Amino acid sequence: MSEDEKKPLLGSTEEEELSGCGATLACNPRRSLHRYLILIIMCFLSFGxxxxxxxxxxxxxxxxxxxxLNEGKFMQFYSWYSWPNVILCFFGGFLIDRVFGVRMGAIxxxxFVTVGQVLFSLGALFNLFWLMCAARFIFGIGGESLAVAQNTYAVKWFQGRELNMVFGLQLSFSRVGSTVNMNVMQPVYRFVSESYTGYTCLGVSLFVGAGTCVFSLLCxxxxxxxxxxxxxxxxRRVKTTDEVIRIGDVRYFPATMWLICIICVTYYVSVFPFVGLGLVFFENKxxxxxxxxxxxxxxxYIISAVASPLFGFLIDRSGxxxxxxxxxxxxxxxCHALLAFSxxxxxxxxxxxxxxxSVLASALWPMVSLVIPQHQLGTAYGIMQAIQNLGLxxxxxVAGMIVDNNGYLILEVFFMAWLSLALIASVILYLVDASKGGKLNLSARKRKLMMEKEIEKSEIVN
Incomplete structure (x- = not known):
């Protein structure tokens, strides 16, 4: 971490005098307007x-x-993105917090994201499949860890103020990036096809994506x-956390944590790979x-961009x-049954x-903090993301091979089987949680009262 980031938070009481442009509402860090302008930049950090x-x-x-390419080879582009994050999910936060600092880490x-996309575009431009796979691996190294840096910035600038709103906005902007991609790349390809053809046209089109990565790098x-x-x-200095990823902590995790991980992986593998293969499915059927x-x-992505913050607010209120x-x-x-059989x-x-x-994402991830002590949350979320990326x-x-050999109907049955496992795991989680007091399914009011009692007990013990 840089020396600037280690400066005392409450060191000198003197305040640097601001003059000229620096003293305006937009440039003065003591003003709310300045923080909201930074929030805009923060939201675009992972747009590319x-x-x-x-x-x-x-x-x-x-x-x-x-x-x-066949479907199997095509889906390798998603698989190679996920492989590095099976490991890096454990260490991305640690590298930002203890090694690089959030500024250098984000850069x-x-x-990594920019270089990965440039190489991916070059691989398409020269029809080098191996280079495109390697590029997605490099891209994956940066992608998930950049999201960690974005969250770290959010906590640093907005902790104790509008943090929940900020996280909701960041999630919304991430979905906006995916949505813009889905609706822009085909017109871009058609425009480029007026001058280029084949894989050359594809490579030139993908460089548009590299441009968005450069924009995020500037952010x-x-x-x-x-x-x-x-x-x-x-x-001010950054408050460093004592949280370090400790693999040995997993032996203390309750059964409810592992059931949450099972729900996470079995649900998400039915959504993201489906979106990756959905274009041709909708064209053909x-x-x-x-x-x-x-x-x-x-x-x-469009719906979740709008709905995630709203459902998060609703679940906060209802429990x-x-x-x-x-x-x-x-x-x-x-929904998968409707797509498959109608x-x-x-x-x-x-x-x-x-x-x-949106409902599931808003309800699932916060449950980890209800079953895992605060000093082990970093480890818990790292393991949860690693399992998710391994599953993806x-x-x-496998999804690509199923389409090649059996078609999209069997693929939909495959996704429905994963969702059935997620439902079974949810029921088991309900039963296990109920045997321990039903903490995960309490109303917001009852959960608040229970947490207050736990705090009182801990204060009495101390």
Whole structure:
């Protein structure tokens, strides 16, 4: 961590005098307006990463045709992204907190994302499949860790103020990046095809994604400048945490934690790989154009961009997290059944799936903090993300092979089987939790009273 980030938070009582432009409401770090301007930059920090993550999904049909790929090879682009994060999820936060600092960490991981996308584009430009796979691996190294840096910035600038709103906005912007990608890349490809053809056209089109990564890198540099300036003016340092990833902590994790991990992986593997393969599915079954298919495919991201903060607020007020998780799983299972066994417009199923995904994500991840002590949360979330990425890496490969050998109907049955496992795990979690007092499914009011009693007991003991 840099020396600037280690300056005492309450060191000198003197405040740097601001004059000229620096004294305006927008440039003065003591003013709320300045923090909100920084929030805008913060939200765009991972825009390029999320835009480029689903570049293959947005160009699935053209990419498979231009590069002569089958579904199995195509899904390797998603699998190679996930493999490094099976390990790096443990260490991304540690590197930011203890080694690089949030400023340098954000810049370094933004560089990984940018370099990865540039190499991915070059691989397409020269029809080098191995280079494209290696590029997605490099891209994956930066992508998830950049999200950790973004969250670290959010906590540093907004802790004790509007932190929940900030996290909701960051999630929304990530979905906006995915949505823009789904609706922009096909028109870009058509425009480029007027001058280039084949894999050359594909490579040139993918460089648009590299441009968004450069933009996010500029946001990382800007954040580093303003964060350093903010620390200097306010005589502030970053509060380092004592949390270090400790693999040995897993032996103390309760059964409820592992059940939450099972729900996480079995649910998410039915959503993200499906979006990765959805374009051709919608074209073939409903005879939609590539542009319309991309619009349908992006509905999960569009809906969740708006709904996630709203459902998060609702669940904060109501509690009953396990009820919401079960509801999200059941509704998503129904959406896959609708897509598999009917010809009802896919707009309906994908819109509902976007809502159910938002419900589950808003209810599932906070449950970890209810079953794991605070000093082990970093380890718990690292393990949860690692298991999720391992599942995504394996299922992405298997899903591609299923489409090649058996078609999309069997693929949908495959996803429904995973969701059935998620539902079974949810029921088991409910029973296990109920035997221990039902903490995960308490109303918000009862949970608050229980936490207050626990605090009183700990104070008495101390």
């Amino acid at each position: 990463s999320y835009f480029c993550y689903d570049n293959p999904a947005a160009l699935q049909d053209t990419m498979m045709k231009d590069l002569n 370094i991981f933004s560089c 990382a540099l800007s954040l580093a400048f303003f964060d350093n300036r903010n620390d200097r003016i306010l005589k 409903w005879n939609l154009s590539p542009t319309v298919s991309n619009s349908v495919n992006s509905l999960v 009953k997290n396990l009820f919401w998780v079960m509801l999200g799983v059941i509704v998503t299972l129904g 010809f009802v417009t896919p707009f309906a199923a994908m819109s509902i799936m976007g809502l159910s995904y 890496a394996v299922v992405s490969l």
